[in-house]
Amino acid sequence: MPVVICCRDLRKTYDGKVEAVRGLNLEISAGECFGLLGPNGAGKTTTIEILEGLLPPTSGEVTILGQSWKSNAREIREQIGISLQETRLSEKLTVRETIQLFASFYRCPRPVAEVLEGLQLTEKADAQVGELSGGQRQRLAVATALVGSPRVLFLDEPTTGLDPQSRRQLWEIIRNFQKHGGTVLLTTHYMDEAERLCDRLAIVDHGQIIAEGSPPELIAKLGGHHVVEFALSGNSHGDNTLWQSLPGVDSVRNDDGMVSLSVCEPHRTIPALLAKVEERSAQLEHLTTRQASLEDVFVRLTGRHLREE
Amino acid sequence: MKGYGSFMSPVAEHEPSTFNRLSTPAPHNGRWTGFRYLLGARLKEMVREREVIFWVFVFPMLLALGLGLAFRNKPADITSIAIVSSPYAQNALSLIQNSSQKNVIHPEIVDLAKALQGFRLGKYDVVVEPQSPGNVQYYYDPARPESVRSRAEVDDALQSAAGRKDVIASSSVTSSEPGSRYIDFLIPGLLGMNLMNSGMWGIGFALVDMRQRKLLKRFVATPMRRSDFLMALASSRLIMMVIEVVLLLGFGIFTFHMRVLGSLWSILLIGAIGAIAFGGLGLLTASRARKIESVSGLINIVMMPMWIFSGVFFSYSRFPAVVQPFIKALPLTALNDALRATILEGSSLFSQSGRVLVLALWGGLSFILALRWFRWS
Numbered sequence: 001m002p003v004v005i006c007c008r009d010l011r012k013t014y015d016g017k018v019e020a021v022r023g024l025n026l027e028i029s030a031g032e033c034f035g036l037l038g039p040n041g042a043g044k045t046t047t048i049e050i051l052e053g054l055l056p057p058t059s060g061e062v063t064i065l066g067q068s069w070k071s072n073a074r075e076i077r078e079q080i081g082i083s084l085q086e087t088r089l090s091e092k093l094t095v096r097e098t099i100q101l102f103a104s105f106y107r108c109p110r111p112v113a114e115v116l117e118g119l120q121l122t123e124k125a126d127a128q129v130g131e132l133s134g135g136q137r138q139r140l141a142v143a144t145a146l147v148g149s150p151r152v153l154f155l156d157e158p159t160t161g162l163d164p165q166s167r168r169q170l171w172e173i174i175r176n177f178q179k180h181g182g183t184v185l186l187t188t189h190y191m192d193e194a195e196r197l198c199d200r201l202a203i204v205d206h207g208q209i210i211a212e213g214s215p216p217e218l219i220a221k222l223g224g225h226h227v228v229e230f231a232l233s234g235n236s237h238g239d240n241t242l243w244q245s246l247p248g249v250d251s252v253r254n255d256d257g258m259v260s261l262s263v264c265e266p267h268r269t270i271p272a273l274l275a276k277v278e279e280r281s282a283q284l285e286h287l288t289t290r291q292a293s294l295e296d297v298f299v300r301l302t303g304r305h306l307r308e309e
Numbered sequence: 310m311k312g313y314g315s316f317m318s319p320v321a322e323h324e325p326s327t328f329n330r331l332s333t334p335a336p337h338n339g340r341w342t343g344f345r346y347l348l349g350a351r352l353k354e355m356v357r358e359r360e361v362i363f364w365v366f367v368f369p370m371l372l373a374l375g376l377g378l379a380f381r382n383k384p385a386d387i388t389s390i391a392i393v394s395s396p397y398a399q400n401a402l403s404l405i406q407n408s409s410q411k412n413v414i415h416p417e418i419v420d421l422a423k424a425l426q427g428f429r430l431g432k433y434d435v436v437v438e439p440q441s442p443g444n445v446q447y448y449y450d451p452a453r454p455e456s457v458r459s460r461a462e463v464d465d466a467l468q469s470a471a472g473r474k475d476v477i478a479s480s481s482v483t484s485s486e487p488g489s490r491y492i493d494f495l496i497p498g499l500l501g502m503n504l505m506n507s508g509m510w511g512i513g514f515a516l517v518d519m520r521q522r523k524l525l526k527r528f529v530a531t532p533m534r535r536s537d538f539l540m541a542l543a544s545s546r547l548i549m550m551v552i553e554v555v556l557l558l559g560f561g562i563f564t565f566h567m568r569v570l571g572s573l574w575s576i577l578l579i580g581a582i583g584a585i586a587f588g589g590l591g592l593l594t595a596s597r598a599r600k601i602e603s604v605s606g607l608i609n610i611v612m613m614p615m616w617i618f619s620g621v622f623f624s625y626s627r628f629p630a631v632v633q634p635f636i637k638a639l640p641l642t643a644l645n646d647a648l649r650a651t652i653l654e655g656s657s658l659f660s661q662s663g664r665v666l667v668l669a670l671w672g673g674l675s676f677i678l679a680l681r682w683f684r685w686s
Contacts, residue, residue, distance in 0.1 A: 054529070101347065104346035107337065
């Protein structure tokens, strides 16, 4: 598969001080949906805006569809679609007028009716943007990105602040675009979004990629595929090493009294855990077991939760 | 990148089925399609914004109406006078009431204290104190023109009613022709001010608003030509300018029977140069600001001196001679002077070339600087 988005040793320093991106490498192939996952302030938006040609990098190289922003900006623009984080489109224009306006910028845009239909906006075509709900506005934002018939779609936090139904509608649209050969790069701080939508992910923290791979690969790297969480009454859980020694435990984490064990075989670990609790004559207040998620990967890698500020 | 030649757009190939839609062929856009849609969108946005319609079109007419009525030429000024009550007051009163000026003098008999207090407050223009049948004393203020005039008028009324004979027979012809009234002076000034206001707000404010909403950034993320965007903004201003000029002049003609001596084409051409000059200034004001609050302040700072000095409501010749060159260099002064010369005196466009040059310089320099500093995101 040809590489569609490529960057090498990307760096961005604001005002000579703040290092937002610190040496980032990416290689995204045609037809892939690639996600940049990370907490707020990790450098995701800076990275995607450099790739979109909206911010100059301090150093590093960017190639989009085999072309560079320096020499072929207009050609690249004709072939990519962009949805920025929080663009407020003109409130007084209707949905149709907005899409027509964006269509007029491209040499060969898609028919407006087709885009309206594809984004489930036909009913709202003659409503002014000011009257739309959050989900409809976000679909309109994506519509303006798709109207140019792009080969690559850049989406910066496409579903932030949306209700679950609107999010699913957008996922559907993104998958549809990808199903027909489009390449997608998106940023998100939602794990479920990354897990469902992305073929490959890069977890970004402090301007660097700290892990990269498909969601199952990343989870597999944790060592355990399951997480056992428990809490003991009266903070009597003692030292982490106590639990590390249980059979099948890969790692232990203590989050304010909630102990998480990363395990491969919960059926071996749980009986041993219960025995240990009994032995210490402690009271079990909470016990759950679940599949490991990207959140666990992130916590493991950074020691923080994804949504923490 | 190798292997790129064979990398045919997979999206385009599957296009019709992407959103399983109609097989309408995709339109091919020409060089000016983007410009046309940008201009159309800008005009629609403005027309749909009721506040814009009010401030740009209705407000100047209300201002013209209000000021035109307040300072309309009254048939004749009525002189209010106080006659100090005394045994001779009645005599003085009947003399005035029998004089030929009886219609323009409004006398009242009051005591001295009341008369002087009323005089101080501007209720009376002059106080007349009859001291004996053949002797009156006037209280008047030589610094108040209407007081000076009233004193002369009352004296004239008393003298002639008492039997003075004029040695020269005189008659007068009066004139209050359209063209020399306050409203005639005012309307071109309002027109200039309105072109400044709508240029500064219509360009400056609109741009910063779009920047703050990240709409500018969204536009430059498409293949849109930046020059098309700026040209569309300028064109929308020109279209608005034509409407502003025609409405306000039409209002003056119909409501105040104003006489327009210059040709509409010269007026529109000067209006266009003015609109472009203030559009450039608006662009410059908006070139860096990220917040509408900060650009609002900037716009007001830029416009303030022109409201005061550029002769919108009164002639700037009243300002001291030292500041005159500075005043004449302001773009609004040049615009107002050129509009007044064309509208009121029918001056040729060529005779206004100096003022047009001042406008063009302001517009051109602002535009060049604005493009250098302009921030799209």
